[in-house]
Amino acid sequence: MMQAAVADDVFHALANPTRRKVLERLSAGPATVSDLAAPFDMQLPSFVQHLSVLEQSRLVRSRKRGRVRTYELAPERFRVAEDWLAARRKEWEARLDRFDRYVKQLKEEESAS
Secondary structure: OHHHHHHHHHHHHHOOHHHHHHHHHHOOOOEEHHHHHOOOOOOHHHHHHHHHHHHHOOOEEEEEEOOEEEEEEOHHHHHHHHHHHHHHHHHHHHHHHHHHHHHHHHHHHHHHO
């Protein structure tokens, strides 16, 4: 149950295009709030809410030095999404493999008759 709640937080954070763009920017390296907010046409308090969601989901971490807050990716948390998606992929591949075998069996039975 706890793992599901963590996955919910991660996918909630990833669901927003602004937050995904922030994560893409942070993949190039740490950045200040001002640097991250610059490309977006929104008020700083609204933008900071996006950063807060990312930090609460632990996809990013921040540190404050004086008046400047810098954010960076926390790549280990992406593993939650990766693991969830890998499990779904494994399930669907198994289902498709069974379906493929079934279709081949039907074709063999059809050609035998």
